[in-house]
Amino acid sequence: MADILLQVDQLSKQYPGARKSSPIHAVSDVSFQVNRGEVFSLVGESGCGKTTLGRCIARGLSASSGRVLYTAEGGETIDFLSADNTAFRRIRKDIQLIFQDPYSSLNPRMTVFDIISEPLRANFKLTRRELEERVTDVAEKTGLNPAYLRRYPHAFSGGQRQRIGIARALVTEPKLVICDEAVSALDVSIQAQIINLLKDLQQQLGMTYIFISHDLSVVEHISDRVAVMYLGRIVELAPKEALFVRPLHPYTESLLSAVPIPDPDGRRERILLEGEVPNPAHPPSGCPFHPRCRFRTERCAAEVPALREISKGRLAACHYAAELDLKGAPLEALERKEEVLL
Amino acid sequence: MVQPEQGQTDVDVTLQRQGAERLHDRETQEPPMLEVRDLRVGFRTPAGVVQAVDGVSLALGRGRTLALVGESGCGKSVTGRALLALTPKHAEIGGEIWLAPTGVAGSSGAPGGIRGSRFDLLRLKPGSKELRAVRGGIVSMIFQEPMTALSPLHTVGDQIMENVLLHRTRSRKEAEEITLDMMDRVGIGNARQRLRQYPHEFSGGMRQRVMIAMALSCRPSLLIADEPTTALDVTIQAQVLELMKQLQREFGMAILFITHDLGVVAETADEVAVMYLGRIVERAPVKELFRNPKHPYTRGLLRSVPRIGNAKTRLASIEGTVPLPLSLPPMCGFYDRCPERIEGICNRRYVPVTTVTEGHQVRCFLYGGADGIGEEEVREEGLRHG
């Protein structure tokens, strides 16, 4: 059995709705496990609840219900969300988050040193010297010049700011890092630098990532297992290769088919979804995806499909997951392409 | 001796013009719909002039799509705005923008009367009737963030109709008919009812459809699409791209597609121009560019895109970041980040455009441009500059 680091159990987050309307279910009953040392990705379009989920896990937002069972070094398992103060103090530093926006996530009034050292100062009692050592160390690891630590964030470009954000998340040597769209706001060439950095750091420091993104190509590049979210629920969860080669949920299929592929020869038939993501304040009855699904039946409108295991390690929330034969991403065409390019 | 900057730019212009001429040779015997020659846009800042667009030349034929690709700050959006003469007050703008619009629209009562003639957009007086006739009538634009481009105070129908009333007809009834038809065509169902709704009642993808309806309501000859799908989700992006392609087939307008997303480029463009630091560094038909990229920047860019199906390989990244286009010396702007730079040549001289194959031009010394002057001369040239 794989070594489970984190187990999210029936996590839900509701926002109170506007006057008289029902509450908005941003995340409903999400459960999954994250194994030690893997990259677990959460994919979905805007409004699917992936960011809310990430923040709830890191306790940046308080979840409405559910548990996040974290297995600490010694093997003890603690609920990260309801841990009492003493226990929480011990494990707080183990789960950190990297933000999407490299501008709003750094306090413009603090020096880079103060920003990076903040988690250290909050969690440990360190002398000034130790503090400086650890900050310099993490700055070097993330590719920041330690000579610039006395500067303010406004002196840095977007890519460098993102490195500062990564340094801040890694300075406490966390076990689990949640990367919330950590490369989405960056330019292509900078994005590649940061993806490589994240990959290198993971191997170097033996961390586990929960990688939240809307970009399937990035997700495919970095993850081991992928969960696809739609309207606050996980609709499919599978090892990466399996999911990309043969998706089990119609939504995953259409997501894969919508990704623009940087290859003019690879133009292919698209499965164009009808309509748009429904308003989470008024979710459809039954399967949340059924109004846009090309395979829908009456059963879909009536009955909410449970996320169930279809084959080993592959879960899908579709009544017909076992019967449908869905198309994956056009991989062969791309592999051929690679040889030409490189 | 070779004159720096100005002199060599003329060479570029000639080359680009040759390209353009070929283009109209191939098709009808007309000049291209859009021809930009040596466009320059600089912004005066307290720290000096930021040369956002530094001598861009391009040509675009009817019904074709040219993608302008580059990273943030490369000047692609500024170029797009310049084509509508939409530059801020503190900008310095130079060059020529020749438009040869067709009389497609049965422009009954349309003001201006420019259709059918060829003119330089930058020579039109700011605020003049002609310029207003161009904006929205001949050239129109869709933006990245439709919410900020639509007025929250007016109904969607009124906003589309405003444009129609300005350029196509004076009758409100007729304008409403055109508006309904446009909304229908861009896939806004139940148009008669949605006409009276406000932008906040539309979702992101629907708002972008409204923008497109607005932009195309007057049958422009040229549509500038500035990152039109960047703010949208992939499934919605696919819908909008499909819609744009279909409308282009229907209306035959030329599209200048400004984007940073190479995937979108591959799916929409006929031709691609890659911009870096205010200059076009490479220009080619789309298949040629993806199959046979020449400029080290283009190659770096293509390699650094993660793509489905090659997770095993490590992403190649371009080291460093884009420098600020402040007081650029006559040298290759990519020099500092280039893995194939030639010291003494690339950082000494202004880089001219070289034609690799027909229609494929690149601004890089690796493919010539340094011919005619040997090693010695190059060095001498450098010394003379220094």
Next chain:
Amino acid sequence: MVTQAKALIRRFRNARSVRAAARPDQSASHWRLMYRELKRHKLARISSVVLAMMYTLALFAPFIAPQGLENYSSEYMNSKPTVVRFVDAEGNFHLQPFVYGLKSERDPETLRKRFVEDPSKLFPIKLFVRGEEYTFLGVFQTNVHLFGVDEPGRIFLFGTDGMGRDLFSRVVLGSQVSLTVPLIGVSISFVLGLLIGGISGYAGGRVDAVIQRFIDIVRSFPTLPLWMALAAAIPPRVGVVEMFFYITIIMAFIEWTGLARVVRSKFIALRAEDYVTAAKIAGVGDLKIIFVHLVPGFISYLVVAATLAIPGMIIGETAMSFLGLGIRSPATSWGVLMQEAQQIENVALYPWKLIPLIFVIIVVLAFNFFGDGLRDAADPYSHESGLKSANRKEKQRWFNRSKGKRMSM
């Protein structure tokens, strides 16, 4: 060749100025950036000089004013401003300015008493003359004044009022009240606003609602009757100092509400910032988040709001005194002076009595312009957009290269 050289020189110049502009950026704190941005605002710069002059005037008021508050002379009622001259009636130039003596006569038509210059008597203006006793800066007992003329000469730069008091002296002395009441008032409301607004923004929910409704109520009072009611609560015969104190409190009582709202809205806005969430995830305590992330985030906006509140208070003090609710003669403020000038007779016959109004206008404008400049500067990051994305190191290399070129030339 010449054109090339010129181009190079131009390029170098650009590079140099860019470097000068870019260097301090890298480790400039928020306040430094704000200061630099403020310096770029021309009107704010001029206003700050004007305000500095005004406050110097107030600080040294008894020294600068030739007369004290109690001085009056029934001989010189409603005298027009004395003209300071360098050239006498014979056309001789005097290096030391002088004034003529004044003699009164009757206007043959209106039979009104009026003052004319008497060119036969010439009084040079002297510096550091002895005059009325006063306590300088609250410490030294002295009678030296900045300028004056020997007896029996008189100098009334702004003329005199109906009791023969020197208007210039009264404007200068009145500035002490008119310029300090708003400062102290704003300081009090600053503290109140920070505290109450902070509680409102932090606590949220019911506490927030109660505080906000209370603010609504306070703000919905028409100010004039409120002042009158509050002024009526002041005991009738209080000393100047206490009166001053009461007025300040009244002003602050109304003004804090605006500041509290600024604090509350900024508090709520900043709480949603990603860097605050980041601190929370890092395990930083609530109080620490407030003082490290939230307060520094909005304090500059609060300073701006406070600065922009000052002109309102100056006008408020003036209005209260004008209505006879505030300071009363012989103690003085600009409002008192304007109240004394409120009869139409004064405006028609003795227009110099309106000079205090000019001072009020200048100071109010100066504070407004200065506040505007501060507001523009309060968010220095937004102005950097062009430079923000630039990688400094990269840029430095460009500069070095162009510098190197120039040297080899």
